[in-house]
Every structure is written in C-alpha cells, then in structure tokens.
Amino acid sequence: MKIIEVHDVSKSYGGVKANTDITIDVEKGGITGLIGPNGSGKTTLFNSIVGYHPIDKGSIKFEGNEISKMKVQDIARLGLLRTFQQTRIYGDMNCVENMLISLPHRKMTLREAFTTNTREDHERAEHLLDFVGLHEKRFLRSGSLSFGQQKLLEFAMALMNEPTVLLLDEPTAGINPTLINGLIDRLKRANSEFGITLFIIEHNMRVIMNMADRIYCLAHGELLAAGTPDQIQGDQRVVDAYLGEH
Amino acid sequence: MTILRPIFYLALLALIIAAPFLAPDFKTQLATLWLFIILSMTWDMTGGQMGYNSLGNILFYGAGMYVAAVVGISIAYNVGEYTNAFGGGTYKFTTTEYFLGMGLGLVAAGLFCSAIAWIMGYLLFQFRGPYFAIGTLGAAIAAGELVSNWEWVGGGQGIALPVYPGDFDTGKFFFYYLFAGIGVILFIFLRWLYNTRFAAAINAIRDDEEKAEAMGLHTLRYKQVTWAISAFFVGIVGGISGYQLIHFEPLETAFQTINLGIFMVVCVLLGGKGTLWGPIIGAILFHVVKEVTWNYLLGWQWVALGALIVITVVYFQDGLMGWLARLKPEWFGERVITKPGPVAEPAE
Numbered sequence: 001m002k003i004i005e006v007h008d009v010s011k012s013y014g015g016v017k018a019n020t021d022i023t024i025d026v027e028k029g030g031i032t033g034l035i036g037p038n039g040s041g042k043t044t045l046f047n048s049i050v051g052y053h054p055i056d057k058g059s060i061k062f063e064g065n066e067i068s069k070m071k072v073q074d075i076a077r078l079g080l081l082r083t084f085q086q087t088r089i090y091g092d093m094n095c096v097e098n099m100l101i102s103l104p105h106r107k108m109t110l111r112e113a114f115t116t117n118t119r120e121d122h123e124r125a126e127h128l129l130d131f132v133g134l135h136e137k138r139f140l141r142s143g144s145l146s147f148g149q150q151k152l153l154e155f156a157m158a159l160m161n162e163p164t165v166l167l168l169d170e171p172t173a174g175i176n177p178t179l180i181n182g183l184i185d186r187l188k189r190a191n192s193e194f195g196i197t198l199f200i201i202e203h204n205m206r207v208i209m210n211m212a213d214r215i216y217c218l219a220h221g222e223l224l225a226a227g228t229p230d231q232i233q234g235d236q237r238v239v240d241a242y243l244g245e246h
Numbered sequence: 247m248t249i250l251r252p253i254f255y256l257a258l259l260a261l262i263i264a265a266p267f268l269a270p271d272f273k274t275q276l277a278t279l280w281l282f283i284i285l286s287m288t289w290d291m292t293g294g295q296m297g298y299n300s301l302g303n304i305l306f307y308g309a310g311m312y313v314a315a316v317v318g319i320s321i322a323y324n325v326g327e328y329t330n331a332f333g334g335g336t337y338k339f340t341t342t343e344y345f346l347g348m349g350l351g352l353v354a355a356g357l358f359c360s361a362i363a364w365i366m367g368y369l370l371f372q373f374r375g376p377y378f379a380i381g382t383l384g385a386a387i388a389a390g391e392l393v394s395n396w397e398w399v400g401g402g403q404g405i406a407l408p409v410y411p412g413d414f415d416t417g418k419f420f421f422y423y424l425f426a427g428i429g430v431i432l433f434i435f436l437r438w439l440y441n442t443r444f445a446a447a448i449n450a451i452r453d454d455e456e457k458a459e460a461m462g463l464h465t466l467r468y469k470q471v472t473w474a475i476s477a478f479f480v481g482i483v484g485g486i487s488g489y490q491l492i493h494f495e496p497l498e499t500a501f502q503t504i505n506l507g508i509f510m511v512v513c514v515l516l517g518g519k520g521t522l523w524g525p526i527i528g529a530i531l532f533h534v535v536k537e538v539t540w541n542y543l544l545g546w547q548w549v550a551l552g553a554l555i556v557i558t559v560v561y562f563q564d565g566l567m568g569w570l571a572r573l574k575p576e577w578f579g580e581r582v583i584t585k586p587g588p589v590a591e592p593a594e
Contacts, residue, residue, distance in 0.1 A: 050460070076462035088460075090453040101450045103443060106462045110471070113444040141575075161461055 003028040003165055003197055004049065004080075009058030009068075011041075011048055018044040020221045022058070026165065031191050031198045033212030035205070035232075037242055041221040042201045043085060046167055050082045051075045062165075077106035079164035083171070085201075087150045091143025095134055095153055098142050099125035102157040125160065132156045132186060133179075148175040152183070159190055165197040166190070172204050184210055209233060217241065262430065266422045273418040277490065279533045280425035284483050285510040286517070286525035287432055288476040293511065294519035295445065296472055297452030298371070302382030304507030305389045306477040307484035308500035309362060310355035312393060314485025315405045315494075317354045318347030329400035339408040352485045359481025360474040367470040374455070383503065390501030404495030407488060421490045425483065432479050433526075440522055448472055452520070509536075516558050518567025527566055 004026035011019040018041045026032045034042050048055045051072045060068040067075050090098050100117050129138050132152040137145060142153055151174060158166050171187065172180050184207055191198050202208040208215060209229040217225045217232060219241040225232060232238055266273045285307070292298045319328050322343045331337065339347070370381045394402045410417030439445055447468050450458040459465055488494050501507075509532065517528020532554075539550040562569050571578050 073459045073462060073465060076460055081462070082460060084457075084460075088454055088457040090450055090457070092453055093449065097446065097449075100443070101446045101458075102461055104462070105443075105447060105464060108443070110464075110467070113447065113468075114439075114442050116441050117443060117446075157461070 001028045002026065003063060004199065005059075005061040006045070006049065007059045007061070009045070009048055009060060010056045011044055011053070012056060017221050019048065019055075019218075022218070022221075022223050024216050024223070024226075026197065026199050027214065028197055029191075029195065030213045031188070031200065031211050033208040033215040033229075034199065034201045034218065035203070035208060035215060035238075036218035036224070040218040040241075042218055043169060044221075045218070046082060046169055046201065049075075050080065050167065079106070079162075080167070081158050081161055081163035081165070082167035083151075083154050083158055083169055085169040085173070087147065087154050089142050089150050089153055089157065091141070093142060094140055095129055095138040095142050095145075096122070096125050098153060098157055099129060099160050102160040104160075104162045107162075128156045128159050129153075131159070131189075133182065148179065151175060155183075155186075155190075159194060159196070162194075163196060165199060168198060168200045168202075170201055170203060172202065172207050180204070180207060187211060259430070262426050265426075266419055273415075273422050274490075275537065277418070277422040277425045279530065280422070280429045281483055281487060282509065282513055282529040282533050283526050284425070284429050284432055284479060285506065286513040286529040287429075287436060288479045289510045290514045290519060290521075290525040291436070291448075291476040292469075292473055294514060294521070294524070295440070295452065296448040296469065297455075298374075298469065298473075299379045299511070300382040300473075301379045301503070301507065301511065302384070302386035303476070303480055303510065304501060304503050305366075305382075305386040306359040306363065306480035307487070307506065308386075308390060308393070308496070308502075310359050310481030310484025311488035311494060311500045312399055312405070313358045313481065314348065314351030314355040315407055315488050316399060317351035318344075318407065318489070319405075321347045321350065326398050329398065329405055337408070339411070341411040344408055344411050348485075348489055351489075352482050355481040355485035356478040357481075359477040359484075363473040363477035364470050367473045368466070371466060371469045371473075383507075386501055386503050386507060390497050390503065393501065394496035400495075402496065404493065404499065405488075406493040409492055410489075421486065424486050428479065428482060428486070433522075437522060444468065444471075449520075512555055512558075514565070516554070516562075516565055518565030518569070518571075521565075521567040524565050524567040531566075 002025045006022055006024040009019055009022045010017070022045060024045075034045070036042050047053055048068070049060055051067065051070050051074070055068050058068070059066060062075070062078055062080055067078070090101065093101070100121060103117070103121060105113070126135065126138065129135050132155055134149060134152055134156065137149070142150065145153065151171065155168070155171060172183055175183060187198060188211060190196050200208065200212065212229055215227065215229055215232045216223060217238050224241055225235045225238050227235070265276055269276065285303070289300070289303055292300050316325055319325050322339055323337055328337055366385060370378060370385070373381050393399060399405060410420060447458070447463050450463060451465055451468065455465060484500070491499065494500055513528040513532045514525045515528070516532055517526065518524030535554055536547070536551060539547040543550055558565070564572070
C-alpha cells in the first residue's frame with residue numbers, strides 16, 4: 001500500500017528548477033531511500049512533502065488525502081514527521097525534557113496538556129534515550145552534546161512523537177563512522193519494531209544500500225532512476241550522475 | 247531539602263500575612279510591591295517562558311481597571327451620568343453595593359481581558375521577535391488614546407470611584423491582602439503550571455518555534471491560551487488598582503505604557519526570564535531600588551533607574567537567576583549519570 005504518493009511535482013526558486021515533474025511512491029511499512037548528488041533537489045522534495053513551501057504543480061497525497069496545500073503543523077499532526085539536515089533540538093533543555101516535549105501533542109486535548117507527564121511518559125523517554133545510546137547524558141543540556149549526539153537525540157524525539165511516517169534528512173551525516181552501524185541497526189528496528197515507515201535522504205551509499213527496500217535517485221531536479229538497491233547500484237546513469245558525467 | 251521546603255513556604259506565608267503589621271507605615275508600598283510581583287510573573291509567562299516579549303501587557307491592566315470600575319458603578323447607577331458628574335452630585339454606595347460591585351467588576355475584568363488577549367493573540371502572534379513587541383506596544387498606546395476620547399467612561403478625566411467604606415487604615419489592610427491573595431494564588435498556579443506538558447510546549451515555542459510546528463504542536467492555540475491566562479490576572483489586579491487609587495485617568499494611570507508597562511519588563515530582566523522565582527526577586531529588587539532612589543536621590547531617580555537597566559542588560563543578560571544557573575548548574579539539576587540509575591521520578 002502506498003502511504004505517500006508524489007505525483008508530477010515541480011518546484012522552482014526564481015529561475016532555478018529544483019524539482020521537475022517528480023513522481024515517487026513510498027510504501028507503507030517499508031524503508032524508502034532518496035539519493036542524488038548535492039543540489040539535486042532532495043531536500044526541496046522533502047520540504048514540499050511536509051508543507052514548508054507551496055509547490056508549483058503536481059499533487060502530494062498522504063494516506064490517500066491531498067496534503068500539498070496544507071500547513072506544516074497540520075501535516076505534522078497527521079503523523080508525517082521530519083528531521084532536519086541541520087539538527088534542530090531545544091538546546092537549553094536537557095535530553096529528557098526534549099523527549100517529553102516531543103510527546104504526540106496531536107493526540108492530546110487541551111485539557112490533557114494541562115496535566116503533568118506520567119510515569120509512563122518518563123519511562124518511555126528514558127527507554128528511547130537508552131535506545132539511541134544517550135541514557136548517561138540524559139540530564140545534560142542538550143546544546144552541550146556533540147553534533148552526532150544531537151542527531152541521535154533528534155531521532156529519539158521523532159520516535160517519541162509516534163509518527164506514522166518519518167522523513168529523515170541525512171541521518172548519518174556528522175556521526176562518528178564507528179557509530180554508523182549502530183544507527184543503521186536502530187533505524188531498522190524503528191521500522192520493524194515500532195512499525196514506522198521511513199523515507200530517508202542519505203549520502204552514505206553503504207548505509208542506504210543496506211537498509212532501503214526501494215531507492216529513488218534524483219539528479220538536476222529530475223528523477224533519474226528508481227529500483228531496488230541492486231538495480232540502482234548497477235545503473236550506469238546513477239554512477240555517471242555521482243561521478244559528474246551527467 | 248524535602249523537609250525544608252514546606253517549612254520555607256510556611257514561613258514565607260507567615261511573613262506575607264504579618265508584613266503589614268510589621269511595617270504599618272508601608273502598607274500601600276507593600277501592596278504596590280505585590281502589584282509589581284504579579285505583573286512581573288504574568289509578563290514572564292509570555293516573555294520568559296514562551297519567548298514572546300510583549301510591551302503591551304499594560305493594556306490589560308488599563309482595560310481591567312476600566313471594566314472593573316464600570317461594572318462596579320453600573321450595579322448602582324447609570325455609568326454615563328455618573329462619569330459626567332465626575333465626583334460631584336450625590337452618588338453614594340452602600341457597603342454591599344461597594345463590595346458586590348467590586349467583586350463582580352474584578353471577575354468581569356479578568357474575563358474581559360482574557361477575551362481580548364485571545365483575539366489580539368490571534369492577530370499579533372503572526373509576528374515574531376521585535377515585530378511582536380512593537381505590535382503590542384502600539385495596541386496598548388492606541389487603547390489608551392481610544393479610551394481617553396470616550397466620554398461615556400469619563401474621557402481624558404477618567405473615573406472617580408467610591409472610597410473604601412470603612413476607616414482609612416482598614417482600607418489599606420484590605421487592599422494589601424487583596425493583592426497578596428491574588429499574588430499567592432498566581433504563584434501556586436504557576437508553580438503547578440510550569441510542571442505540566444503545556445509549559446513544556448510553550449518552552450518549546452520559545453526555543454525553536456519552527457521545530458515545535460514540525461513536531462505538530464498546536465502552537466497558535468498554546469500561545470493564545472498562555473496570553474489569555476496572563477491577561478486574566480493582569481485584568482484583575484488592574485481592577486484592584488483602580489479601586490485602590492479611587493481616581494484614575496486613562497493615559498497616566500490606566501494605560502501607563504512608559505511607566506508600569508516598562509517596569510514589569512525590567513523587573514523580569516533583572517530577576518531572570520523564564521524562571522519561577524526570577525520575576526519575584528526582580529520585582530522586589532526593582533521596587534526597593536526605585537523607592538530608595540525616589541527618596542534619597544530625588545532628581546536623579548530616573549538616571550539611577552536607567553543605570554540599573556543598563557547594568558542588567560550589559561552584565562546580567564540572563565538576570566540574577568540565569569547568572570546563578572551558570573555559576574551553579576548542579577543546583578538546577580544538570581548532571582551526568584554513569585550508572586544506569588533508577589528511572590527518574592516525575593517532577594512533583
């Protein structure tokens with residue numbers, strides 16, 4: 001079943017065509033990858049999906065409903081969540097507070113917001129911090145963590161929000177290479193154990209080939225290739241795009 | 247610590263109750279101190295906890311003053327005739343009329359101010375940073391000008407309310423305890439509120455509103471609710487101030503943007519934004535400095551006050567509490583836990 005359907009979407013900034021006639025489907029429950037050289041329009045496509053800017057033409061559907069005209073908060077409240085390439089966390093608060101803020105407010109009435117966090121909330125926060133390996137640092141100001149740790153925290157916060165689909169913008173960028181295997185494992189477990197559909201932008205080929213069921217490759221704002229990791233790896237056009245032959 | 251805390255609060259409560267007896271000559275001063283504390287705490291809800299620096303909260307103070315007065319008068323007399331006579335004529339209020347009018351007036355003032363904060367919030371929370379500050383300031387100034395041209399509520403001359411029906415000194419006690427009561431209720435309310443999920447959400451709005459939106463928080467609704475609660479308390483103390491002052495006029499007393507409207511911001515900056523105690527400590531410090539300089543440095547009082555603001559802004563940008571938090575982070579719960587410790591207790 002398709003959970004995100006991007007159909008014929010174009011977006012340009014002034015004269016720069018960031019996306020041209022992109023058509024992409026994300027399967028429910030799977031891990032879908034989005035690759036492409038720098039400036040190929042990957043983040044623009046993410047921003048279009050989550051409503052950061054209006055698209056010029058085309059349609060974007062989430063669970064069968066058109067979302068291309070909706071605002072960021074409204075799309076987030078449907079359970080379609082994204083993390084940022086430049087990590088965004090609440091730097092003045094500690095990790096546990098960051099986690100507790102990330103409780104799914106979309107499932108909360110105003111009256112429920114005026115209650116204190118339950119023991120279960122705290123336990124879930126600690127469990128997820130443990131899951132990403134930040135348990136020891138949970139009472140430190142999150143702004144004092146390293147960039148890689150902040151990325152892990154942002155990932156944990158996204159999980160705390162119980163999204164249906166999680167859009168991850170370069171989850172392994174800036175993470176210590178020795179930790180990357182652990183992160184791949186956690187992303188896979190988030191998918192299999194928590195049932196969260198993942199849609200991932202990634203530059204690290206080893207990571208994305210390892211995880212994704214299906215990969216889309218963009219180049220110069222256009223869809224260049226789509227297929228399984230094996231098909232993509234064997235596709236001469238993709239290799240050319242990365243080596244600058246395109 | 248856990249045993250000391252209730253003792254500390256009980257001692258504090260005893261001091262609050264005893265204060266007007268301990269310093270009988272300063273009853274009105276102490277009442278004013280409570281006004282400063284309440285305005286600072288309410289200002290900090292949006293300014294400190296939510297990151298929206300309003301320069302127009304004085305609007306709710308002025309509006310509360312007028313609503314409480316008009317409602318209070320209207321239960322006994324026709325408001326238009328009363329204000330036009332301006333203290334002349336024979337307008338007597340029985341004790342029942344006085345207290346009933348004031349009581350209803352204060353409730354109405356709180357609710358009315360909440361409602362206008364909700365509506366203003368819908369319009370003004372579209373703006374961020376300095377634009378929000380200037381927008382709110384503009385609204386407050388405009389409200390003052392509007393009211394000063396409205397003859398039904400006395401125009402530029404304002405309103406003269408009935409005096410307290412009892413002896414003069416009892417009246418001073420009455421207003422002190424009224425302010426102190428609201429202040430204590432507000433403190434208890436905020437102490438509870440700042441531990442709720444709601445408070446965490448408004449802190450998130452302060453720290454990174456775009457992230458909060460991307461996480462699906464109902465940002466506009468939370469902002470409106472916060473300002474409406476804040477305005478509720480400001481409206482009530484505005485109403486009390488009107489009855490305490492007996493006579494007030496629109497620009498210098500009710501919508502006094504450059505005095506009280508700015509003082510509350512300075513108090514919070516002095517004590518530390520975004521903390522429970524910061525606004526209280528700041529208000530006490532500010533009020534003491536203000537009164538001392540007014541008494542001993544007359545002619546230079548504004549210069550002294552300005553110097554205080556400059557020193558705060560340059561050297562103590564996070565206020566006293568923020569400075570303490572950086573000096574002693576462990577007092578504020580920052581720590582590394584190396585052993586997998588027990589799961590943290592939910593905050594009380």
